[in-house]
Amino acid sequence: ENNHHSDARGALIVLEGLDRSGKTSQSGRLVSYLNGLGHPVESWRFPDRDTAVGKMISAYLSNESQLDDHTIHLLFSANRWEKRSLMEATLKSGTSLIVDRYSYSGVAFSSAKGLDIEWCKAPEVGLLAPDLVVYLDIPPEKAAERGGYGGERYEKLEFQKNVAQYYKKLSDASWKIIDACQPMEDVEKQLKEIVLDCVKSCQNGKSVSQLWL
Numbered sequence: 001e002n003n004h005h006s007d008a009r010g011a012l013i014v015l016e017g018l019d020r021s022g023k024t025s026q027s028g029r030l031v032s033y034l035n036g037l038g039h040p041v042e043s044w045r046f047p048d049r050d051t052a053v054g055k056m057i058s059a060y061l062s063n064e065s066q067l068d069d070h071t072i073h074l075l076f077s078a079n080r081w082e083k084r085s086l087m088e089a090t091l092k093s094g095t096s097l098i099v100d101r102y103s104y105s106g107v108a109f110s111s112a113k114g115l116d117i118e119w120c121k122a123p124e125v126g127l128l129a130p131d132l133v134v135y136l137d138i139p140p141e142k143a144a145e146r147g148g149y150g151g152e153r154y155e156k157l158e159f160q161k162n163v164a165q166y167y168k169k170l171s172d173a174s175w176k177i178i179d180a181c182q183p184m185e186d187v188e189k190q191l192k193e194i195v196l197d198c199v200k201s202c203q204n205g206k207s208v209s210q211l212w213l
């Protein structure tokens with residue numbers, strides 16, 4: 001049932017949503033679920049704070065450094081570019097990726113500061129396009145109530161409201177939207193179904209496409 005034939009490739013699945021929407025815990029659960037079914041899968045996240053660029057991003061987010069809005073935007077994008085070839089090789093080897101945030105965060109967060117949305121999209125062009133984007137939808141007020149924010153730069157209600165507006169502009173028919181106010185188990189159940197369908201549909205070896213060309 002889940003045997004791969006020779007040209008099977010992994011699925012690129014992205015979880016998006018406001019801070020505290022539950023992406024990180026759901027991605028852990030998805031990985032265990034898919035592994036349990038015998039589907040090779042890895043959990044990734046952006047920003048990847050372990051690289052040299054990622055350390056600059058991390059310092060910015062924790063307010064240890066100040067950077068021009070355009071500069072930090074390009075660093076977030078560079079952080080995705082530096083993982084692109086490994087991402088492609090991993091998918092081609094048949095391993096699926098559950099990715100916590102991607103280019104949509106890049107555009108939504110920077111546009112929310114007032115940068116031009118097309119300017120924000122430009123450096124993302126040519127990155128691998130996800131097979132599936134799942135948006136965990138939660139009103140900013142509800143997210144803010146969830147055990148409080150951690151105190152990083154963007155974790156403020158007024159700013160998250162702006163981010164939510166830009167996510168809405170970016171969403172298209174290919175996005176699956178899950179109501180993240182439901183009990184965690186219900187969110188998990190819906191996610192598992194959508195994600196498993198996607199993993200199976202990528203096993204026919206259809207090629208990976210690119211973002212926003």
Ligand code: DGP
Pocket residue numbers: 019046047061072073076077100101102103105106107109110152154155
């Ligand atoms: P996280 O590690 O998922 O909590 O993300 C850290 C914060 O950075 C979070 O508030 C979302 C924001 N963020 C993630 N990706 C990007 C991006 O590409 N550009 C900008 N400006 N912000 C981002």
Ligand code: NA
Pocket residue numbers: 019152155
């Ligand atoms: Na965060």
Ligand code: NA
Pocket residue numbers: 019020023024100
């Ligand atoms: Na997160």
